Each structure stands twice: as structure tokens, then as C-alpha cells.
Amino acid sequence: DTAVSQTPKYLVTQMGNDKSIKCEQNLGHDTMYWYKQDSKKFLKIMFSYNNKELIINETVPNRFSPKSPDKAHLNLHINSLELGDSAVYFCASSSIVEGSLWQYFGPGTRLTVT
């Protein structure tokens, strides 16, 4: 029944590793997003993606890459993890076609890089 789900919920890894976070939505939405929320609780958009267009926030390092196998999934792959990547990562989705601009958020993945 979960609308937007993410796995894993917690991820602890070492600097330099490569990791992926998975996101799935069962709302039939056409657009998905990734956000980063740092220790100061600022929520910042990283990517917006639908089947036509990927929009990248210019401040996001190219070590981060979204991968979408289909409309219901948007995974986040991170290469060469750094200490500063530690944060909570939220996936979200919305239906641009239906004009519903509000976004539904997943439960978040807490990433800790040691």
C-alpha cells in the first residue's frame, strides 16, 4: 500500500565506495525526484526526471546519477562516496500530466559515510 518506497532505510558505508538507493512509486505518477536533506534539515532538490527529461540541479556533483529502468522507479547511484554525502535522501513523485504539482515523498534513506 506504500505510495513511495525506498530501500534501504539505513545505509552505512566507507569513503570511496559506490552505492545505490532504490525508489519505487505505485501512484502512476509521471515524474520522480531525488532530494538531499542535510544535518541542518535543509531539503534540496537534486534531480527531476520523467520519461522525457532529466533536470539536474547544477550544484549536484557528477558522482551522483539517477537511473530509471521504468516510470515507476528512479534509483540513485553514488560513486566514490565522500564524508559530506552523509545525509537523508528522499525520493518523491508527482503527476505533471494531471496538473498535480504537489509531491509525495518516500520515507527517506539515511546515508552515513565513515
Place this chain on the structure above:
Amino acid sequence: GQNIDQPTEMTATEGAIVQINCTYQTSGFNGLFWYQQHAGEAPTFLSYNVLDGLEEKGRFSSFLSRSKGYSYLLLKELQMKDSASYLCAFNNAGNMLTFGGGTRLMVKP
């Protein structure tokens, strides 16, 4: 440039009314959103304004003035469970939300 500001913290008493203000600057605008986020949880959608005026949803109301770049969230009949962070965000017409830093509301008995 783009900017969005809201107070960092507010305290209110159970049963009272509280207003959380938000000011923003953006070149493109396609709506102002309010989200609620409890500690350790995901943000949940509360309200959306795209035209000037007041939108009411039960105990929660949100107001928008586009000419002033100003919005507020009004919470009535405060309950202890309303203790949370309230995030203001605008859609810049690129379907990307820009969030403020959030206002942490503490409701006291």
C-alpha cells in the same frame, strides 16, 4: 536569484493559533507549497496556493500574496501532535521545488 526565508523556531500553546510566515524571491513561479515534517519522517503535503488569497483545509489555512512574495500557514486549535517542522517551498515553473529551511514548531501544554 532564488531565495526563501522562514523563521527557524516558534513556540505556541495547545489550543492556540499560530501563524508561520514565509517570504520568497524567484523569477519563475508556479505555486507555493507547505509541508509538515515530523522528526525522522518524510515531509507530507499540507497545502498549495497558486493564486492570491486564502486556502482553508480544516485546522490549516495557507495564504499567498504573489506581488509581495509572501505566504503564511495558519494552524488553529493547536494539538500536541502539531509539533513538527513546517517547510515552505515554491515551484519555479520547472517542476522543481525550492524549500526554505523549515520552521520548527513546538506546541506546549
